[in-house]
Amino acid sequence: MRSDRLDRAPLPLKISACLGLLFLHLPILLIFLYAFTTEEKSYRFPPPGLTLEWFAVTWNRPDVWAALTLSVKVASLATAIALVLGTLCAAAVSRAAFFGREAVSLLVILPIALPGIITGIALRSAFSMADIPFSFFTIVLGHATFCIVVVYNNAVARFRRLSGSLVEASMDLGADGFQTFRYVVLPNIATALLAGGMLAFALSFDEVIVTTFTAGQQSTLPIWMLEELIRPRQRPVTNVVAMVVVLVTLLPILAAYFLTRDGDQIAGAGK
Amino acid sequence: MNAILFENVSRHFGNVRAVDGVDLAVAEGEFFAMLGPSGSGKTTCLRLVAGFEQPTAGHIEIFGETAEGLPPYRRNVNTVFQDYALFPHLSILDNVAYGLMVKGVGRIERRRAAEEALAMVALPGYGARKPGQLSGGQRQRVALARALVNRPRVLLLDEPLGALDLKLREQMQEELKSLQKALGLTFIFVTHDQGEALAMADRVAVFHEGKVRQVGTPEDIYRRPKTRFVADFVGSSNVLSRVQCQRLGVDAPAASLRPESIVIGRPTDGQLGLTGIPIATSFLGPVNRVTLDCGGERIVALLAGGAPIPAMGESVTLAFGRHDLHVMEDAG
Structure with missing residues (x-):
């Protein structure tokens, strides 16, 4: 008798699945490997020897620290802005029915659907026309455009599941708007905001395109890495930094995944 | 004194006249039922009393005080919601104590009051659980305790027994009725179940298409319907x-x-x-x-x-x- 369900996948399918995964992740492992190589100018396989000295070198490079600090600052501030604006927007769209609600929803999501280069060019020309000098804050504004989207998407999904009568019950029991937000709404959307915020942070942290158009003289970490690839000296430093970036962005994304896996899609995670 | 007074109250949503020129007076200490099919305006009337809706026209008084413009949290009325609306992230005790907490009552005092309220609805010792761990009937009692702990002057009940099975519903009907008599509170009860309205209420208002068709004692409504709709809706005549x-x-x-x-x-x-x-x-x-x-x-x-x-x-x-x-x- 044949069972209804195919429990075992055929061998060719298994092999191609493995190849697909290798194709995705082998290059990342190679980057990790060359962070330990003893050779600094060009990459040969296999590496002639393994060393930990590049970690020390990286630690003592002020340009790495400057780029890292800038990236963390930008990502933090952009995430903070996104959390406030994204949540407010999600609350408006899911709570109230008003003319143009769907259009607002689409316009909020648009920056993540549009190629980053469009957002970048648009922001750059807008900043020039308004005579705003490129600075830390223009980078933050650029990043906030797509950070808002991930917070908004997470918050809107949670607001939809939150029964409207909870807010009414709170008001009915004597809580004003602020108390209702503090004691009822916030605890119920907190994990969604945490997940959205972490994704926003991770997106901002490795953003290149919008940053190139909105940054002045400063370089964020990804930009610094791009510049560094051109220089043939101390190349493994880039690999060390890459490893750090992978870890810094992977952890929040994993956390966000586990926080929201009961039902909600992490919309926009693919950017 | 009238607990609730409606003078020619209307609430329109666009072209829909959800409530259309309603006059009502609910006496203090009365068990008053608003009966009608879905979409007849009875729930909107309840929400007008609670403050979730504002009238398009007309005048509402709660114990002689003008209610228009007062937000829900400034009204001395509390609601038992149809879906109970218990806060899923709070324990049963914190749910019941919520109203006292936002009013700034101290922790010890509000715990004591909440436990007292839980005992009143026959759920002593359930305080540590979460709403998700209770059955429908128990959640209904928690919702009742959460409203009553605030000592409202009027308790509004929006189809509170709708989600319960028949046997539990009949039991809760009696319990609600005796609770109301014991506390001497004004209850306003919304239902589409004519049997429930006749069994529990001192007086019944029959709603149809946003208007009140008849107000009277259950016997009045049943024996002397004024219109074909009332005759038909209240115990098919x-x-x-x-x-x-x-x-x-x-x-x-x-x-x-x-x-x-x-x-x-x-x-x-x-x-x-x-x-x-x-x-x-x-x-x-x-x-x-x-x-x-x-x-x-x-x-x-x-x-x-x-x-x-x-x-x-x-x-x-x-x-x-x-x-x-x-x-x-x-x-x-």
């Missing part, structure tokens, strides 16, 4: 047309006749009679329902279990008391 009334020697646009007031047999003194042909019968347990064709109009009679059932297709005489025939103002 026979509605006799003008022609049928004239046959009986009564001049009225319409009249209602309760199925249980009809017997088979010749009319005696003070009784009226009609002839009809039985076309269907069904056994309902304590009674038999017989449908008769009386000169082209259908009349339903509920005959006591012991009474003989007339043979199908053979003309019989129906009798009922003159006072059982209730003349209505209009046919609509």
Whole structure:
């Protein structure tokens, strides 16, 4: 008798699945490997020897620290802005029915659907026309455009599941708007905001395109890495930094995944 | 003093007249039911009292105080919601103590009050659980305790028994009624279940299409419906047309006749009679329902279990008391 369900996948399918995964992740492992190589100018396989000295070198490079600090600052501030604006927007769209609600929803999501280069060019020309000098804050504004989207998407999904009568019950029991937000709404959307915020942070942290158009003289970490690839000296430093970036962005994304896996899609995670 | 007063209150949503020129007065300490089919405006009226809606026109008073413009948190009324609306992230005790917490009552005092309220609804010791761990009936009691702990002057109940099974519903009907009497509170109860309204309320308002069709005691509403809608909605009544009334020697646009007031047999003194042909019968347990064709109009009679059932297709005489025939103002 044949069972209804195919429990075992055929061998060719298994092999191609493995190849697909290798194709995705082998290059990342190679980057990790060359962070330990003893050779600094060009990459040969296999590496002639393994060393930990590049970690020390990286630690003592002020340009790495400057780029890292800038990236963390930008990502933090952009995430903070996104959390406030994204949540407010999600609350408006899911709570109230008003003319143009769907259009607002689409316009909020648009920056993540549009190629980053469009957002970048648009922001750059807008900043020039308004005579705003490129600075830390223009980078933050650029990043906030797509950070808002991930917070908004997470918050809107949670607001939809939150029964409207909870807010009414709170008001009915004597809580004003602020108390209702503090004691009822916030605890119920907190994990969604945490997940959205972490994704926003991770997106901002490795953003290149919008940053190139909105940054002045400063370089964020990804930009610094791009510049560094051109220089043939101390190349493994880039690999060390890459490893750090992978870890810094992977952890929040994993956390966000586990926080929201009961039902909600992490919309926009693919950017 | 009136607990609640509605003066020509309307609430329109765009073109929809959810509540359309309602006048109501609910006395203090009264158990008042708002009865009507879904979409009749009864829930909107309740929300107008709670403050979730503001009237488009008209005037509302709560204990003599103008209610328009007052937000829900400034009104001394509390609501038991249809879906209970318990806060899923809080324990049962914190749910019940919520109203006291936002008013700034100290931790010890509000714990004591919340535990007292839980004991009152027969749920002592349930405080540490979460709403998700309770059954429907228990959640309903928590919602009740959460509202009552604030000592409201009016308690609003929005179909609170709708989600419970029949047996539990009957039990809760009695408990709510005795709780209301013990506390001496004004209860306003919204329901689409006429049996529930008749069983529990001191007075009933029947809603239809945003208007109040009739207000009265349950017996009033049941025995003396003013319109065809009320007669039909409250314990399905026979509605006799003008022609049928004239046959009986009564001049009225319409009249209602309760199925249980009809017997088979010749009319005696003070009784009226009609002839009809039985076309269907069904056994309902304590009674038999017989449908008769009386000169082209259908009349339903509920005959006591012991009474003989007339043979199908053979003309019989129906009798009922003159006072059982209730003349209505209009046919609509």
